[in-house]
Amino acid sequence: MAVFKIIKFKHGQTKTGMRNCIDYTKKMEEENHLVSTINCSSESAYEEFMLIKNMYNKESGRLYIHAEQSFPPEIQDMQLIHDIGRRLIEETDIFNGFQVVIGTHTDRDHIHNHFCINSVNAETGAKWHISKADLEDIKNKSLELCREENIRIWWDKQNDQDQVVQPEDNNEKLHTVKQGEYEKQKQGQSWKYELFLAVKECVKHSFSQDEFISNMEKLGYEVQWDHHKHITFTTPDGKKCRNNKLYPPERFTKEKLLEQFERNCQRRSERTKKMHQKEMDEFARNARNILTALRSGKSKDSNYYPLTHMKKRLEGEALKEKIKQKENSSYDWEQEL
Known part of the structure; x- marks a missing residue:
């Protein structure tokens, strides 16, 4: 399964920190080309984040959200992992209207996605706020995408009830029902x-x-x-x-x-x-x-x-x-x- 978490900050955020978060999210772009964006462009994400903040006069407080979605080491299809990360943003309501930079990192034994999200909604001007129920929705959507992409979720009861027989020696479901x-x-x-x-x-x-x-x-x-x-x-x-x-x-x-x-x-x-x-x-x-x-x-x-x-x-x-x-x-x- 994939593990989704929002990275917490012990101290206040700065504009420099936001730029660094964007750069860190994109750090492997030249190597694997697995960077994509929503409601902004990769080359000018920082400037576009700031443009929205200036437009709604919200340049203080929480400036960005840094999140991570990690996968088990045996899942080595980096394009698939990137696609799951992008779909997670596109198909979960809480992210609607926010600018997001998505980067897939392949520099550790487990491939993982990083997300840098502008704290100000580009469409409404509302500041980012997430409840426990919202976070649960994100995790459930991540679970759903893993299930759809045949990534074994060993503890998931719904997955256990699937009519398709699960292989015992790898992470792929059978690709036919027989x-x-x-x-x-x-x-x-x-x-x-x-x-x-x-x-x-x-x-x-x-x-x-x-x-x-x-x-x-x-x-x-x-x-x-x-x-x-x-x-x-x-x-x-x-x-x-x-x-x-x-x-x-x-x-x-x-x-x-x-x-x-x-x-x-x-x-x-x-x-x-x-x-x-x-x-x-x-x-x-x-x-x-x-x-x-x-x-x-x-x-x-x-x-x-x-x-x-x-x-x-x-x-x-x-x-x-x-x-x-x-x-x-x-x-x-x-x-x-």
């Missing part, structure tokens, strides 16, 4: 799971419906996206599957995918878009190379799922790195939970 498919997934033989990985990767690197279809084609998939309610995917070996058969189905609707493409456009610069295009091409090349290697080493009737193979390999490397970092770090994730 038990037999889950067994195939564990054995690395599920073509639906392979499709899920392909869609997830292409969504991350796409900025439009056409680009998404093109990226899927690079991985060997055909996409029928027409006037019908559902999208139909055809795998490289001819199997067909609709988008409502992927789990969770509400995440893969036409509307949700188009919304994600639009968010990708809004938060990424031209330089970042080119970087994503390059990464997608490299990903497709790696998948083709692994597929060739798998075919050369197995019989003709074997299943060849390069994306599943790549994910398992990355998980193995991440586990080794996690063990190495744990040995060299005093950070106690379990204690913080």
Whole structure:
């Protein structure tokens, strides 16, 4: 699960402190490009914060809010973590109208989001005030997003009641509702799971419906996206599957995918878009190379799922790195939970 907390200050706040908070939130922007903003721009966030304060004559007292959202070390998808952080702000009412800088930090064994929030609402001029109920709403929304993104929440009763069987050896739910498919997934033989990985990767690197279809084609998939309610995917070996058969189905609707493409456009610069295009091409090349290697080493009737193979390999490397970092770090994730 993700842990959300608002960082408390023992002493008063200053304008310099606010600038430092913004800079700290953005400190890894050059390295991972995972900085986005709401109701302001990254380059001039401090000036825009001050403009709102001047407009409403509220330049004293609490100037900003610094919050953090931390994830367990085994969650290593930094783009996913950044997306969860941004959605937390966008989809929780208390943040409506506030200027927010969001930055994802990857310099510790656990990836985490930082938020710097202007204390004055840009739309109403009201000062930030949060109750215990508001904080509980934020935490519940964070929990909901984790559940939606298949991040295991071991203590959550609602999660335990899900109809989908939970894997025992990793943090991903089954991406189909059938038990037999889950067994195939564990054995690395599920073509639906392979499709899920392909869609997830292409969504991350796409900025439009056409680009998404093109990226899927690079991985060997055909996409029928027409006037019908559902999208139909055809795998490289001819199997067909609709988008409502992927789990969770509400995440893969036409509307949700188009919304994600639009968010990708809004938060990424031209330089970042080119970087994503390059990464997608490299990903497709790696998948083709692994597929060739798998075919050369197995019989003709074997299943060849390069994306599943790549994910398992990355998980193995991440586990080794996690063990190495744990040995060299005093950070106690379990204690913080």
